[in-house]
Amino acid sequence: METKNTGTDPKTTADRTLLELPGTRRAFAGVRTAVKLYGSLSSVALLVVAGAALGGEPVNTFMWMRAALLPLLALVLWRKARDASRGSLPAFGRVKALAHVMPVAVVAGDLIPGVCPPWYAVLQGLCVLPVVGLAVLTRGPALRAVFPGRRARPTPAGR
Incomplete structure (x- = not known):
């Protein structure tokens, strides 16, 4: 017999009462704002690259690919942030991971x-500043209370 996942599995879903706390709501409002700002800035960056190409500036494949992919990542972040705000632990983990990896990857690639x-490089650096803010929010006390990280397992006595 197959059982349906009702979204109440403690391994994959946060405590609903913690999601309703004012601090948690404010933190997720900040997450949404950071993702929107990142999406807007990265879309503007794509338009700047297109404008530069139309204006005769040299624009290489790396610049086109990066400028096109970063707004798409904003959509992924938006969806995962939405799922996290509804209590999804895996979605929160993905948002947190992307928020910590993306700024480093973007800056390293541009260097x-x-x-x-x-x-x-400056344009791309400005685009990921909201993602740095997102990384700070995901490590903040409000969201850590809702999505506690993995804790070290206690070792049995005698080991």
């Missing part, structure tokens, strides 16, 4: 000599 012009 590779000869890959992109300085104006593009």
Whole structure:
């Protein structure tokens, strides 16, 4: 006999009462704002790259791919943040992981000599600033209370 997942599995769902706390709601409002801002900035960056290309500036494949992929990541972040705000532990883990990895990946990619012009690196750096804020929010006390991290397992006596 097959059972349906009702979304109440403590391994995958946060405590609903904690989701309703004012601090948690404020934290998720900040998460939504950060994701919206990131999506807006990365979309503007795509338009700037398109404008530069139309204006005769040299725009390479790396710049086009990065400028196109980052707004798409905003959609992924938005969806996962929405699911996390509804209590999904896996979605929160993904938001947290992306928020911590994306700024490093973007800045590191832009620092590779000869890959992109300085104006593009600055533009991309500005785009990921809201993601840095998102990383701070995901490590804040309000969301840590709702989504406690993995704790070290107690070792049995005698080991």
